[in-house]
Amino acid sequence: MKIPAIEYSGIVYRAHHPMWSFRPLSGEGAKQHGGRFNRPGISALYTSLDPTTAWMEAQQGFPFKPQPMTLVAYQASCTDVVDLTKVKTLKALNLTKGDLASPWEYMANQGQEPPTWQLAKKLQEIGYAGVIVQSFAPGCKEENRNLVLWDWSDAPPHRIAVIDDLGRLPKSVESWKTDGK
Known part of the structure; x- marks a missing residue:
């Protein structure tokens, strides 16, 4: 049987460690550490179909002691x-x-x-x-869903664009440097 493909079009979300929010499309963290759907060395962009799921995904290790995050929305149109x-x-x-739920890590x-x-x-x-x-993040239910991409760009057919009309995201890591700490 052929594996059916769909096109996803809509808004997706990621909750980033604030320090890395200047590179919201990189996939480098997943490449470095691996993830449920990518081994180390393979880039992946993990997004969620709703903001709550993005938050829960980012807080997996701290479900009862949330850490600071930057929530970023993206317009996705991916075949x-x-x-x-x-x-x-x-x-x-x-x-x-x-x-799918196996303890991959x-x-x-x-x-x-x-x-x-x-x-x-x-x-x-x-x-x-x-x-x-x-x-499969702690606290998530069947309706909490993610879009995980291995192939994405700023152009079709796998377009992902950050929604930042007011330019609020930092432009470089320099914005996080303080008095040498």
């Missing part, structure tokens, strides 16, 4: 996206929701390859730009 919230799509990929630290890394590699090789998937 070639696989919707992993659909049972039919999971069946076509021979996956379960449990595979623990597995990676144990030298195992998480099933979500295998899936991401397979989908990238076929030419898909990303996935829509349920958030």
